[in-house]
Amino acid sequence: MKxxxxxxxxxxxxCNRSDSSFYEVQRLREALQKQxxxxxxxxxxxxxxxxxxxxxxxxxxxxxxxxxTPGHDAIRLGITxxxxxxxxxxxxxxxxxxxxxxxxxxxxxxLHWLKLGKPARREIEKANNLIxxxxxxxxxxxxxxxxxxxxxxxxxxxxxxxxxxxxxxTQEVDSHKARLDETKTLQAALNAAFD
Numbered sequence: 001m002k003x004x005x006x007x008x009x010x011x012x013x014x015c016n017r018s019d020s021s022f023y024e025v026q027r028l029r030e031a032l033q034k035q036x037x038x039x040x041x042x043x044x045x046x047x048x049x050x051x052x053x054x055x056x057x058x059x060x061x062x063x064x065x066x067x068x069t070p071g072h073d074a075i076r077l078g079i080t081x082x083x084x085x086x087x088x089x090x091x092x093x094x095x096x097x098x099x100x101x102x103x104x105x106x107x108x109x110x111l112h113w114l115k116l117g118k119p120a121r122r123e124i125e126k127a128n129n130l131i132x133x134x135x136x137x138x139x140x141x142x143x144x145x146x147x148x149x150x151x152x153x154x155x156x157x158x159x160x161x162x163x164x165x166x167x168x169x170t171q172e173v174d175s176h177k178a179r180l181d182e183t184k185t186l187q188a189a190l191n192a193a194f195d
Contacts, residue, residue, distance in 0.1 A: 046074035051081025055090030062094070 053071020056063030071081070081087050 043079065046070075046077070046079045047081045047084060048086055049081070050074040050079050051084040051087035052090065054081060055087045055094065058091050058094060059098070060094075 049071040051071070052063075053068040053075060056068050056071075061068075074081075
């Protein structure tokens, strides 16, 4: 900045073409170009530091303060590096790392699901098969119980019929015994009368 003012002052002071002033102007121009190159390099370094800091702070801050402090200082001065290849390269690397991390997490979760979920599914299928078999046996047992209950009812009916028949036969036997006793009494009376 001082060099630019000095250069401007020399130009405004006059343009006599004396050799000493010409060489002085030439020397000042070279000094100005040197300072311009130095300043340009400093600005590029600050832009690079800003790009690194912005990339480190993208999504999740990962870098240590020793890496990001020069970049944050440059950003406070108004220099950004968001359009540089360093910023985009670091952002893409960060996104790739995040994608790899998510992919690995998904892969581990899938592996655990296959290891833990599949056996559980097999055990559930076995349990369901056992339940189906138990239900089938219960249905068969229920049918058998109904069949036996029906047989029992038929046997009860037969028993009741046989008891009725027994009672009828008992009454007939009792009635025959009574007639036999009457007949025996009558015969004994007849035998006694004839004797």
